[in-house]
Amino acid sequence: MAGFRFRLTSDGFAVSTNGKIHSVTIPAGSTVTVTSGPFDGIRLVDVEWEGQSLMMFTAELREQGYKLACEGVPSPK
Numbered sequence: 001m002a003g004f005r006f007r008l009t010s011d012g013f014a015v016s017t018n019g020k021i022h023s024v025t026i027p028a029g030s031t032v033t034v035t036s037g038p039f040d041g042i043r044l045v046d047v048e049w050e051g052q053s054l055m056m057f058t059a060e061l062r063e064q065g066y067k068l069a070c071e072g073v074p075s076p077k
Contacts, residue, residue, distance in 0.1 A: 014054035
């Protein structure tokens with residue numbers, strides 16, 4: 001589901017794979033954009049946050065965030 005954006009409601013855990021693998025904490029209130037990967041089950045998806053390419057579990061995005069409306073499309077009320 002590339003292009004979906006999520007706002008985190010609590011701190012999120014991500015993994016950086018640039019060079020050495022290390023964990024990254026994404027603070028609550030941050031917006032991440034899904035860049036690739038299947039958005040089902042408990043798989044990892046590629047996301048972008050503040051210019052960094054990271055990986056997050058889909059379940060964590062669903063449980064600790066909410067999907068934002070696409071640009072130009074109003075959010076459901």
